[in-house]
Amino acid sequence: MGDILQTAKEIQKKAWSVIEETGVVKHWTSIGATINLVGSLKTGLMINNRDIDFHIYTNPFKLSDSFLAVSRFAENKRIKTISYTNLLEDEDKCIEWHAFYDDQDGNSWQIDMIHILNGSFYVDYFENVAERISKVLTNETREAILRIKNAIPIDKKVMSILIYQSVIEGGVRSLEAFWRWMEQNPNEGIVTWVP
Structure with missing residues (x-):
């Protein structure tokens, strides 16, 4: 168990340094935004997928503010690409920014x-989900989640929330059992499960 937890700890430490090196929090707060960490780094369940998730709020919401914060963020020479999706008229009611940052190790x-x-x-909503997951995790479920996440090939996209649900609610403890669980519990779109 120690090895998987140590591996997770090391990648999470690196994730925090990426947050610091990019200045992402500083750039969003400079426009008066509240920026909240969500997802696997927030829950301590990041292992092999280098994906850092933030949810951001401004009042009032101004699209120009979003572009201003991201333009400041983009000045970092290690930011290689940024994509933008306007979902303000969709169910999500948000702007999605996806940036790719290359660290010193490549x-x-x-x-x-x-x-x-x-x-x-x-x-x-997802701030609450992360908090609830963190509260219900045990050493056994944490290890099972990390082992399953680590065993999934990087090029195979699986929403982490489905792994959490399968382990916490469904009692799944292996990758093979997770694939069976996925077949029995198909899901598309935004997953709204909360433990």
């Missing part, structure tokens, strides 16, 4: 910055 990190409209159903 690893690529994805930094997701989701700027959410104040009227969105998802305001503070």
Whole structure:
């Protein structure tokens, strides 16, 4: 068990240094935004997928502010690409920014910055999900989640929340059992499961 936990600890330490090196928090707070860490780094369940997730709020919401924060963030020479998706008219009611940062060791990190409209159903939603997951984790479920996540090939996209649900709610403890669970529990779109 110690090896998988140590591996997770090391990648999470590096993730925190990426946050610091990019100045992502500073750039968003410079426009008056509240920026919240969500996802696997927040829950301590990051292992092999270098993906850092933030949910961001401004009041009032101004699209120009979103572009201003990202333009400052983009000045970092290690930021290689940034994509933008406008979902303000969709269910999500947000702007999605996906940036790719190359660290000093040649690893690529994805930094997701989701700027959410104040009227969105998802305001503070995933912050609550991360908090609930953190509260219900045991040593056994943490290890099972990390082992399953680590065994999934990087090029195979699986939403982490489905792994968490399968382990915490479904009692899954292996990659093979997780694939069976996925077949029995198909899911598309935004997953709204909360433990």
